[in-house]
Every structure is written in C-alpha cells, then in structure tokens.
Amino acid sequence: MYKIYIIEDDPNISKIIVEHLTKYQFECYTVQQFNHIVEEFQAIQPHLVVMDINLPTYDGYFWSRKIRQLSKCPIIIVSARVNDIDQVHGIENGADDFITKPFSLDVLMAKVNGLIRRTYGEYASSESNSISIANTTLNSDTVRLYTEKHESLLTLKEMQLSKLLFEAYPNVVPRQKLLSAIWDDESFVEENTLSVNIGRLRKKFETIQSRLEIKTIRGLGYQLVEAEE
Structure with a gap:
C-alpha cells in the first residue's frame, strides 16, 4: 500500500x-x-x-x-x-x-x-534496475522486494537500505555507512532509528519467504547472508 x-x-x-x-x-x-x-x-x-x-x-x-x-x-x-x-x-x-x-x-x-x-509502477524506468541473490530480487525502479511467489512494497528508506546490503553482499556494511548514505543530515537521526528500520526490513524478508536474512555484526554493522537450510 x-x-x-x-x-x-x-x-x-x-x-x-x-x-x-x-x-x-x-x-x-x-x-x-x-x-x-x-x-x-x-x-x-x-x-x-x-x-x-x-x-x-x-x-x-x-x-x-x-x-x-x-x-x-x-x-x-x-x-x-x-x-x-x-x-x-x-x-x-x-x-x-x-x-x-x-x-x-x-x-x-x-x-x-x-x-x-x-x-x-508500470511507467517507471524501462531499464531494469534489479539485483538478485538466492531466491530474492530487489527492484529499485518499482521499490519492491520479491521472490517467485511473493512480493513486498518497500518504503524509500527500506529500499535504500536493501540496495546497500544487496550491492555489498556478502560483505558487511558498516553502520556509519548506512547512516551517512541514507540520511544527509544525521542530526535528525535518533540512536535506534537504523535498528528500527532494519527490524522492519527483516520482517519483509520473512513475509516474502526469502532465503536471505540480515545479520547483525556487533561493533561493525549489518550483513546480508543466505540462511542455512
């Protein structure tokens, strides 16, 4: 919605x-x-x-x-x-x-x-701007995260976070890089703002039955990983 x-x-x-x-x-x-x-x-x-x-x-x-x-x-x-x-x-x-x-x-x-x-939507850029890892695809043109049978509409912040994580896969994205890349003025960002947005994004990965998950690397940042079978 x-x-x-x-x-x-x-x-x-x-x-x-x-x-x-x-x-x-x-x-x-x-x-x-x-x-x-x-x-x-x-x-x-x-x-x-x-x-x-x-x-x-x-x-x-x-x-x-x-x-x-x-x-x-x-x-x-x-x-x-x-x-x-x-x-x-x-x-x-x-x-x-x-x-x-x-x-x-x-x-x-x-x-x-x-x-x-x-x-x-349908009139967005015709050049597909998507990244696929495991069974999951992120399309930043349509701002959607999807698997073969399920999809979820992302908020703009969720899309930006996803794109950084997908592009860095399988490496860790430092917390400070996520903050500085998404929020131009960090004075507006409360300490737990990033954690809250990551939490919401994790739920969307679960909702579409993605094999990917966002792992917290303490003291460093976050890493997109493929869950073990």
Whole structure:
C-alpha cells in the first residue's frame, strides 16, 4: 500500500483529501507538527507528498526543498495561489506538479496515480534496475522486494537500505555507512532509528519467504547472508 503524506494547515481540506485517497487504498498521514515536517517525513517514509504553500513557520517551497534534499519522493503542491510565477517557483523548488484551489478530487486522484505509476509502477524506468541473490530480487525502479511467489512494497528508506546490503553482499556494511548514505543530515537521526528500520526490513524478508536474512555484526554493522537450510 502506497503512503501519502499530506502537509495542509486547513483541517477541512486535509480531511477531504484523506477520505478520498483512503477510498482508493492509499495509506494517508497528515502533518502533526509544522516545525517538524522533515522528522515526520523521515518517520513516515511516504511514497508521495501533497503539500500546501501557505503553512505556519515556513512555506511549502521551503519544505519541498528540504524533502528534495533527502528523497526523490514525488511532491504535488496544492495551493490557492494561481499566478504562473507561483507554479514555476514550486517546480523550481522540487515539486513535481501543481494544483490550484479549489480543486477537483478527481484531478488530484489522477495526478497522484500518474506520479505513482511513473515513479514506482508500470511507467517507471524501462531499464531494469534489479539485483538478485538466492531466491530474492530487489527492484529499485518499482521499490519492491520479491521472490517467485511473493512480493513486498518497500518504503524509500527500506529500499535504500536493501540496495546497500544487496550491492555489498556478502560483505558487511558498516553502520556509519548506512547512516551517512541514507540520511544527509544525521542530526535528525535518533540512536535506534537504523535498528528500527532494519527490524522492519527483516520482517519483509520473512513475509516474502526469502532465503536471505540480515545479520547483525556487533561493533561493525549489518550483513546480508543466505540462511542455512
């Protein structure tokens, strides 16, 4: 299920967007603290962001730039600003699309689906970017981990962690390398953040019945290994 992070300060508009997207099987999250959007983004690891421009503290342009420094996650700006310069400014600051208020929920839905398909699905890069080890394949174009009969959609952080582990196989990936490669600003990372993400990724390996497992190498980092029969 794809995750949508909604950054909107009007609770009525936010509620309408959530209710509509949820009907189409999207997992929606709304902003809780407007001065901690980056931290919330990293905790949620969404597949797409819906962003207003006029927000408390800093505007949507500021937060789009911050998110774009961390991720290629698609961003749709939804705003009452209708000038061409506002739309240009939004795109220049990292947004992928711009919708003016009042807007049609059907148009929003079409744009969300279009960006999801282009980024993760059937219209993603035609050049396969996959790595296979044992019975398991990681495809970073579609952000999926799969075996012959099972597959799991990864969050962006899980995909980045998986890619580092797959590319290093069978060597150990130092903990610091994982942190520095995934989080540009480590001041946002709590001590157990990496461990929590590794734990979630381990469960997904189990869910797809992978023969691979992530082994903790104390004092060093993590290693992808093939489980013994």
